[in-house]
Amino acid sequence: MIEKTYQPADIEGRIAQAWDAEGAFKAGRPERRDAIPFSIVIPPPNVTGSLHMGHALNNTLQDILCRFERMRGRDVLWQPGTDHAGIATQMVVERQLMERQEPSRRDMGREKFLERVWQWKAESGGVIVNQLKRLGASCDWSRERFTMDEGLSRAVAKVFVELHRQGLIYKDKRLVNWDPKLLTAISDLEVQQVEVKGNLWHLRYPLDGVEFNPDDPETFIVVATTRPETMLGDTAVAVNPDDVRYSHVVGRNVILPLVGRKIPIIADDYSDPEKGSGAVKITPAHDFNDFEVGRRHNLPQINVLDIEGRIDLVDNEAYLHGLPDDAAQFAEELHGLERFAARKSIVARLEELGYLEKIEPNVHMVPHGDRSGVVIEPYLTDQWYVDAKTLAQPAIAAVRSGATTFVPKNWEKTYFEWMDNIQPWCISRQLWWGHQIPAWYGPDGKVFVAETEDEAVGNALGYYVEQEVITPAQAHAMTQDASLRDGFITRDEDVLDTWFSSALWPFSTLGWPDDDTDCKRYYPTNVLVTGFDIIFFWVARMMMMGLHFMDDVPFPTVYIHALVRDEKGAKMSKSKGNVIDPLHLIDDYGADALRFTLAAMAAQGRDIKLASSRVEGYRNFATKLWNSSRFAEMNACALPADFDPTAAKQTLNRWIAHETVRAVREVTEAIEAYRFNDAAGAAYRFVWNVYCDWYLELAKPVLLGEDSPAKAETRAMVAWARDEILKLLHPFMPFITEELWAVTAERDTLLTLTPWSRKAETAVEVFDAPALTDPMVPPVILPAPHVADFSDPAAEAEIGWVVDLVTAIRSVRAEMNITPSTLTPLVLAGASAETRDRAQRWSDVVKRMARLGEISFADSAPQGAVQLLIRGEVAALPLKGVIDVAAEQARLDKELAKAEADIKRVDAKLSNEKFVANAPEEIVEEEKEKREAAVARKAKILEALERLKNAT
Numbered sequence: 001m002i003e004k005t006y007q008p009a010d011i012e013g014r015i016a017q018a019w020d021a022e023g024a025f026k027a028g029r030p031e032r033r034d035a036i037p038f039s040i041v042i043p044p045p046n047v048t049g050s051l052h053m054g055h056a057l058n059n060t061l062q063d064i065l066c067r068f069e070r071m072r073g074r075d076v077l078w079q080p081g082t083d084h085a086g087i088a089t090q091m092v093v094e095r096q097l098m099e100r101q102e103p104s105r106r107d108m109g110r111e112k113f114l115e116r117v118w119q120w121k122a123e124s125g126g127v128i129v130n131q132l133k134r135l136g137a138s139c140d141w142s143r144e145r146f147t148m149d150e151g152l153s154r155a156v157a158k159v160f161v162e163l164h165r166q167g168l169i170y171k172d173k174r175l176v177n178w179d180p181k182l183l184t185a186i187s188d189l190e191v192q193q194v195e196v197k198g199n200l201w202h203l204r205y206p207l208d209g210v211e212f213n214p215d216d217p218e219t220f221i222v223v224a225t226t227r228p229e230t231m232l233g234d235t236a237v238a239v240n241p242d243d244v245r246y247s248h249v250v251g252r253n254v255i256l257p258l259v260g261r262k263i264p265i266i267a268d269d270y271s272d273p274e275k276g277s278g279a280v281k282i283t284p285a286h287d288f289n290d291f292e293v294g295r296r297h298n299l300p301q302i303n304v305l306d307i308e309g310r311i312d313l314v315d316n317e318a319y320l321h322g323l324p325d326d327a328a329q330f331a332e333e334l335h336g337l338e339r340f341a342a343r344k345s346i347v348a349r350l351e352e353l354g355y356l357e358k359i360e361p362n363v364h365m366v367p368h369g370d371r372s373g374v375v376i377e378p379y380l381t382d383q384w385y386v387d388a389k390t391l392a393q394p395a396i397a398a399v400r401s402g403a404t405t406f407v408p409k410n411w412e413k414t415y416f417e418w419m420d421n422i423q424p425w426c427i428s429r430q431l432w433w434g435h436q437i438p439a440w441y442g443p444d445g446k447v448f449v450a451e452t453e454d455e456a457v458g459n460a461l462g463y464y465v466e467q468e469v470i471t472p473a474q475a476h477a478m479t480q481d482a483s484l485r486d487g488f489i490t491r492d493e494d495v496l497d498t499w500f501s502s503a504l505w506p507f508s509t510l511g512w513p514d515d516d517t518d519c520k521r522y523y524p525t526n527v528l529v530t531g532f533d534i535i536f537f538w539v540a541r542m543m544m545m546g547l548h549f550m551d552d553v554p555f556p557t558v559y560i561h562a563l564v565r566d567e568k569g570a571k572m573s574k575s576k577g578n579v580i581d582p583l584h585l586i587d588d589y590g591a592d593a594l595r596f597t598l599a600a601m602a603a604q605g606r607d608i609k610l611a612s613s614r615v616e617g618y619r620n621f622a623t624k625l626w627n628s629s630r631f632a633e634m635n636a637c638a639l640p641a642d643f644d645p646t647a648a649k650q651t652l653n654r655w656i657a658h659e660t661v662r663a664v665r666e667v668t669e670a671i672e673a674y675r676f677n678d679a680a681g682a683a684y685r686f687v688w689n690v691y692c693d694w695y696l697e698l699a700k701p702v703l704l705g706e707d708s709p710a711k712a713e714t715r716a717m718v719a720w721a722r723d724e725i726l727k728l729l730h731p732f733m734p735f736i737t738e739e740l741w742a743v744t745a746e747r748d749t750l751l752t753l754t755p756w757s758r759k760a761e762t763a764v765e766v767f768d769a770p771a772l773t774d775p776m777v778p779p780v781i782l783p784a785p786h787v788a789d790f791s792d793p794a795a796e797a798e799i800g801w802v803v804d805l806v807t808a809i810r811s812v813r814a815e816m817n818i819t820p821s822t823l824t825p826l827v828l829a830g831a832s833a834e835t836r837d838r839a840q841r842w843s844d845v846v847k848r849m850a851r852l853g854e855i856s857f858a859d860s861a862p863q864g865a866v867q868l869l870i871r872g873e874v875a876a877l878p879l880k881g882v883i884d885v886a887a888e889q890a891r892l893d894k895e896l897a898k899a900e901a902d903i904k905r906v907d908a909k910l911s912n913e914k915f916v917a918n919a920p921e922e923i924v925e926e927e928k929e930k931r932e933a934a935v936a937r938k939a940k941i942l943e944a945l946e947r948l949k950n951a952t
Helices: 008-022 053-071 086-099 110-123 127-135 150-165 228-233 288-297 325-334 339-352 388-401 411-420 453-466 472-480 498-502 517-522 532-550 582-589 591-600 612-634 651-672 676-703 709-729 734-743 760-767 793-815 833-841 843-850 885-910 913-918 921-950
Strands: 037-041 075-079 169-179 184-186 191-206 220-225 236-239 253-255 262-267 279-282 356-369 377-386 405-407 439-441 447-449 527-531 557-561 564-566 608-610 824-829 852-858 865-870 873-878
Touching: 008 127, 008 582, 008 591, 008 734, 037 053, 037 517, 037 527, 053 075, 053 127, 053 527, 053 557, 053 564, 053 582, 053 591, 053 651, 053 676, 075 517, 086 110, 127 582, 127 591, 150 169, 150 447, 150 498, 150 532, 169 288, 184 377, 191 228, 191 253, 191 339, 220 228, 220 279, 228 339, 236 288, 279 288, 288 377, 325 339, 339 356, 388 411, 388 532, 405 411, 411 532, 439 453, 447 453, 453 472, 498 532, 527 532, 532 557, 582 591, 582 612, 591 608, 591 612, 591 676, 591 734, 608 612, 612 676, 612 709, 612 734, 651 676, 651 709, 651 793, 676 709, 676 793, 676 843, 709 734, 793 824, 793 833, 793 843, 793 865, 793 873, 793 921, 824 833, 833 843, 833 852, 843 852, 865 921, 885 913, 885 921
Parallel strands: 037 075, 236 262, 405 557, 527 557, 564 608, 824 852
Antiparallel strands: 169 184, 169 377, 191 220, 191 356, 236 279, 253 262, 439 447, 824 873, 865 873
C-alpha cells in the first residue's frame, strides 16, 4: 500500500538498510562471477572532509553509471575509500591539541602524535562516507580503503623503491612552494592566487666602475620588484638580448645595494623589454622564474630566509662571502626579522642611501597557502623528486593514440599542455602524518632506499663492510642484536605528497602488489569521473603510474564534469556566503530530487547554475511519480505474470508500449555517451508528459468504466509501463524507485538488481550475434524481453495525432488569452479519411482536453480562422466572436515592444567593452541569458501576431 504523501525522509534510511542487508552493491556476487566487470574508482575524498556540492555532482554521476551497468547485468565494482590528506588531517589534530591545551605535536613527539591522529581518524574521520551513503552512492562499502591502509602503504613503498632503483626518484635542491606557517613544501594545488593591492619598488643598482650618482642615470640600472626583501639574495640583473638600450652593459657588473657584492648583467629572453625598465633582478633562491634563469647562466643560489620566513643572514656563508663591514653590520640588524618587517627596513635603508627611485601602487596576484592563509614563499630546499618528464611520455602517447579519451574532448588539450611542459614532481613533505619516505641515512649521509628498515639495515651493513668502515664481525653482531645498530642509520623524517599514494589508487585498492586477482579482473577500470581541477594532479599521475607498473592505462575514458555554481553563475565560496549545502537540500527535498537536478543540469562542458528552486521542482517530479503510482494502485492496476505488452490490442496501450521502448532507447544511448542531462531530460519528458499527462489521462475513461477486456489490458499496461519507468529512473532516483518497486507488487528481487530494459536497436546484435562489436557488452547481460524490439508506428500516428492536436490548440488558447470556460469550435479542413476516423474515435477526448465546443469538417479553412498544421493536415480554429481581435493585437504589440526593449537594453550593455571587461563573469553571463529569453519571447509573440493576422 502506497502512503498518501511522499516523504523522502521516511523511506531513504530504510531503503539504504535494505540494500546493505542484501549486499546489493558487492562486487563479485555469486550470480555475476561470469559477467563482464564494470569498475570505477571513487576520487577519494579527504578523511577530514564533508559533502560539498562538487562531491554531490561527482558521485551522483558515478552512481548513475554504476546502477545502470549493474542493472545491465555487469559485475560492478565501485571502489570507495578516503585519502589521508596529510596537511589537512595534521592541522585538525594539532588544532584539537591546542584547543584542549595539551602538549603540542613537537612536545609530544612523532610516535605519540601519530597515535593521536589514528585515534582521531577512528573516532571522527570519514564522516563523508556516511554522507555519501545518504546521497545514495552504491559503492561496494565492504571494500572501503584508506590511503594509509597497510596494503596501500606496502604499495607506496614498493613504487618508491622501484622508481628510485630506476633513477626516476632522486633528491635535488630546487625551489618549492614553502608554507612558512605549516613549515612544509606544498603542491601547486594547495596554493591560491590572491589579488593584493601592493607596490612596485623601482630600485637603482649602481654600475661597477663608476661613481654612483642618483641623479645620473648613466651610473645605474633601474630594476622594479614587488618583493624588495629578496634583493639581498640577488645574483644577477637580466636584460633582453634584443634590447638595444642595454647592449653596451651586458657582461658588466652592478653593485648590489646594501650588500656591496658585484653581480653580473646578463642577457636572457626572460626579461621583457616592454615591461618596466626592461631590466629585472634575478634571485634564483626566491623566485621560480629566476631559478630557471639562474640554472641557464650558472648563477649562485643565495637563500636569505629561514623556514619561518625570517631573514637568516648571520650564519649564511653564501650571503656573507666577501661582504663589506657596513653590509655585514646591516645583515646583523636584519637577522631574525619577519620577512615583511624586514621589507620595511630594507626599503627605508634603500631610500636613505639614494637607491630607491620611486614607489608605484601595484595590484598583483600573490600566492597564499589555501589552509594556512599565509603568503607562500618560493624556497630553496633539498627535496625528493620524481622524474615526471620520463613517466609522462607513455601517458601522453596513450591519450594521443586514443587508448584513453577525455569527455568532453577539449580537455585533452589541457592535458597535453600540462604534460608537455611537465616539471620534476616534488613528492616530499615536512609533515609527520603520511607515508614516511622509505629512505635511511648512514653516518656519512649515504642514503639507503628500501621497502623495510631491516632491508635498509642489511644494505647499509653490506655497504660499510665493503667500504671497510666496519668489520664483517661488527656487521654480524649488529644483525644479531638490534640495540647495537641504534643510531647507525636514521630514517628520513619527511612524508610523501598525498598525490603520490593517490596516483596508485586504481590498482593499490585492488590488492597490488600482494595479490593480483582483483587487478586481473577489475583493472583497468572503465571510466574515471572527476573535476577538471585535478586533471594534472591526479588524473595524469594515475596515468603515469598505471602505465609504468601495470603496463596499461588505468581507464579508457575520463569524464570531466563542470563546476556547480550558484544560481547567478558565481563560484561558491564561504567568503561570498553563497555556498549551497547538499545535505540541507537532501533534508529539505530528498536525495532523489537533488540527484535528478544535478543530472538534468550536467551538460557536457557547461557549469551548473544551481538554485534550490530547481531542486524543489524535481521534488515535485518525484511527487508526480509517487501520485501516478498511487493512481495505478487505486485503480487496481497490477501486472499479471504472463503479461505480454506487445500483444496488446488497444491502440492506446500499444502506443504507450511504443513510447516506452523509445524512452528506454533514448535514456540508454545518452547514459552510454555520458550525456547525463539528455538522459535525465528524456526520462523526465516520458514520465511527466507522455505517461502521466497523456497516457493516464487518456486511459482514465477506460479505467473508470465497466469491467471489460480493454479495462483488464489497460490495468496491466499501466502497471507494466510504471515498472519500466521505475527501472528507467532508478539510476537517477534510487530511493523513491526502490520504495515504489517494493510496495507496488510482490517482487523476487530489489529494483537495483533487476534487469534493465534493452534498447531496441541493439537487441539482435547483443543477444543473437556470435561476435560483438563492443566486447564490454556481454551476450549474457540479461534475458531478452521481446518488448525491447517492439514498435507500432500506426499506434504512434493515431495517439500522436491526438496529442499534437490538443497541444497545438492549448498553445493557441494560451497565446490568445482564451478563458478555460470558453469553448471554441474546431474545423478539420480537407481531412483525409484516416483523420476523419481518428477525429470521430477520439472526439470526446479531444473536446474535453482541448476545451472545444464542436468538431466539424470542411474542404477548406473558414475565413478568419487560426490555422494549425497537424501532421501535414490543417486544423482551423474560428475565433471570430470568440476573442476581441483588436484588443488582443494591442496586447501582443505591447508585449512585443517590451521584448524588443529588453533586447536593446542588453545589447547596449554587451556592446560596452568596459562593462564586459569589468563586470563579474556571472553578471555578463546573466545578461546573455536575459537576451536569449527575450529573443525567444519575441519569436513567440511574432508567431502569435501572425496567427492573429490570419484570423482577421
